[in-house]
Each structure stands twice: as C-alpha cells, then as structure tokens.
Amino acid sequence: MNFLIRKFIRNWEQTSDPTVRKAYGTLSSVVGMLCNIVLFALKYSVGVLSNSIAIISDAFNNLSDCASCLVTLFGYKLAAKPADKDHPFGHGRMEYLTSLVIAVMIALMGFELLRNSAEKILHPEQVAFHAATLVTLLASVGVKLWMAWFNARLGRRIDSAVMIATAKDSRSDVIATGATILALLLSLVTDLPVDGVMGVAVSLFILKTAYDIIRDTVGELLGRPASPEVTQKLREMVLESPQILGLHDLMIHDYGPLNMIGSCHVEVRSNADLVEVHEVVDTIEREIYEKLHILMTIHMDPIEQD
Known part of the structure; x- marks a missing residue:
C-alpha cells in the first residue's frame, strides 16, 4: 500500500488538500477496478467450466463492484470541476447522479441472475467439480480480504466515508463467495439444487447492494442532514x-x-x-x-x- 501511495500520489502526506484526496480516490478506484475485473474473468471462466450459476452470479457481483469503482473514479473527476455560471456551487452532485444510474444497471443485472438461478432450481443441472474452481474461489476470498484492508487503511488516512464503505462491501463479498464455495462442496454429496439456491442468494445480495446505493444516493440528492x-x-x-x-x-x-x-x-x-x-x-x-x-x-x- 505504501509503495502504491508513494508511486502514484504526489504530496501524499497532505491529505487535507482536495487534489491529494482526489489522487487517493483515483488510486482506490483503479486498484478496485483491476482486482474486480480479474476476479470476474476468473470466476466467469470457472463458472462456465463447472456449469455453476452460483459462481457465475458471484462473478457478476464482482463486475458490479467494478462498476462502483468506476463511479467513484468519475465522481472524483466530475466533482473536481470548478463552478461555472450555470452551476455556481460546483459539480459535486454529479457523483450522486452517476451512482444512481449505475445502481439501476446493477439492479437489472441482479434481476437477470435471479431469473437464471430460479430456472436452475426448477431445472437443475449437474455441477462439475474441479480443483481449479475451488482454488480460484479461495484466492478470490484472499483478494477481497486484502481489498478490504487496503480501502480501510486509505479511508482512515484521508477520513473518507466512501473508502470505508468500499472496505465494508469487500468484506460482504467474502461472505457471498463463501456461500458459493459451500454450494460447490455440497454439490459433491447431494443432488439437491443447492447451486440454484445459492445463485438466488447471491442475486438477492446484488439486488440489496443496488437498493443500498439507490437509497443513499436519493437521500443525498433530496438533502439529508449533515452527520x-x-x-x-x-x-x-x-x-x-x-x-x-x-x-x-x-x-x-x-x-x-x-x-x-x-x-x-x-x-x-x-x-x-x-x-x-x-x-x-x-x-x-x-x-x-x-x-x-x-x-x-x-x-x-x-x-x-x-
């Protein structure tokens, strides 16, 4: 973490400077996008290989996290635009509007995965167990735990509620991936549609993430009280x-x-x-x-x- 900060953030110790805070936000977003894109590609590949809707749902959960990081990145850049004649108080609320659009996209993704998971319950298919699949999911847990630590440290350093919330989201993703691992292991000992059930659970988790983003964003746009x-x-x-x-x-x-x-x-x-x-x-x-x-x-x- 310290290597990345010193490498990519100029005047990294001046955390009260808006420009430095923007650089911290950019670093957090880029690292988050890279990690989540890699996790999505790996999980989607092993999900297709093992014919597991739970793993594919977990992969798209990582893709939604990548979208959230993209929102944060654009949010920092748009919010940094100076005030003009038409927007005398700046462009900071563009972050909230962008978050709202991305939340709707996440919700649509969650509904589609929920539909596919329900079909898996009604028409179950055999899940093929591969050691590489289990190793990939366990490695995903390790990456998400590191991301939670990384964003929590950055958030405390610049006193950023957004980064601390991102760290909590990463810890929640560990639980979702844990449920996927459980479904994979149970497929070895039972013919019940555990994979479809876990896919529904992960889909509902994605929908809850979208709901939380929409609730918080609408609250900010309507004008919630200061903390x-x-x-x-x-x-x-x-x-x-x-x-x-x-x-x-x-x-x-x-x-x-x-x-x-x-x-x-x-x-x-x-x-x-x-x-x-x-x-x-x-x-x-x-x-x-x-x-x-x-x-x-x-x-x-x-x-x-x-």
Whole structure:
C-alpha cells in the first residue's frame, strides 16, 4: 500500500488538500477496478467450466463492484470541476447522479441472475467439480480480504466515508463467495439444487447492494442532514472562542464530497469591540473550511448581558 501511495500520489502526506484526496480516490478506484475485473474473468471462466450459476452470479457481483469503482473514479473527476455560471456551487452532485444510474444497471443485472438461478432450481443441472474452481474461489476470498484492508487503511488516512464503505462491501463479498464455495462442496454429496439456491442468494445480495446505493444516493440528492460527527465538530470549533457565547440556526447544504456550504448565527456581547469580534468570526470561518471543507457564513447576534 505504501509503495502504491508513494508511486502514484504526489504530496501524499497532505491529505487535507482536495487534489491529494482526489489522487487517493483515483488510486482506490483503479486498484478496485483491476482486482474486480480479474476476479470476474476468473470466476466467469470457472463458472462456465463447472456449469455453476452460483459462481457465475458471484462473478457478476464482482463486475458490479467494478462498476462502483468506476463511479467513484468519475465522481472524483466530475466533482473536481470548478463552478461555472450555470452551476455556481460546483459539480459535486454529479457523483450522486452517476451512482444512481449505475445502481439501476446493477439492479437489472441482479434481476437477470435471479431469473437464471430460479430456472436452475426448477431445472437443475449437474455441477462439475474441479480443483481449479475451488482454488480460484479461495484466492478470490484472499483478494477481497486484502481489498478490504487496503480501502480501510486509505479511508482512515484521508477520513473518507466512501473508502470505508468500499472496505465494508469487500468484506460482504467474502461472505457471498463463501456461500458459493459451500454450494460447490455440497454439490459433491447431494443432488439437491443447492447451486440454484445459492445463485438466488447471491442475486438477492446484488439486488440489496443496488437498493443500498439507490437509497443513499436519493437521500443525498433530496438533502439529508449533515452527520452528527460533522455538526458536533463544527459546534466545538465555533464555541471554542471565548468571544462566542452561543450558536443557533445552523444549516449545512451538501453539494458533493468536499463541497458543503453552511451558515449559522453566533451570539456575542453587545458591548464587545465589533472589529475584534469580526476578526474572530473570520478566523473561525477559515478554520472550518480548512479542517471540514465547509464554506461557512457566520452572522453575529448581539446579546445584552447587563
């Protein structure tokens, strides 16, 4: 991981720099796409070789993960486009729109695999066991565990919820592949349509992935509240100054990753020096943008304490 970071990311230690964060996102996406494409090709090949719908479904699950990585890659690039006359708040939400399109494609893929798996249950076919198939699936588990570790480390390094979510998705894929391995082994001792049943399970897993993406994306587009962690950190930064007596009417609008705009009212003493308090407020706004990437507008409310 450290080799890849130093090789492909310039100024890799400056993780608060949007350009560096974009480079981290690009690295995560490219590594994810390469790994998932290789896994798809291997699983699809051994799935056709062994006539297993469960393995083929698991292969297309990796292909959907590749599509998610592609979304993340384009999302970082589109979100980095500067604001223009028609889009004064930037293009950050393009990532959400692209995610929505890809989620629909994943759902269609899941429904098609579900239909094929159901046919396998109704009209079961013999699954051919090959040692190479088992080795491929076990190697896939190892790759997915490494990807989970890789993205979790990157996510913690730049404080990226997207990468941490990607790591959780990789851990979930290990469970799906484990179910496929179980179906392959059970095919040796039973004539029941275990392969079709596991194919249905993996298909439902793909559909749930699509549903989760759609739910999260629609929530972002409709305007969900800022996370409690962000609002709590923001409050602490504002109230840290002794000049600020209180805070209310806090609003945060999300225009995409690293592109949030907020406003709030702060209470100050009515007899305080206006210039001095204004300097304090300006400093707070700059610190919030540097640490939380929120462009804040802070209004001062005078409070009479006498």
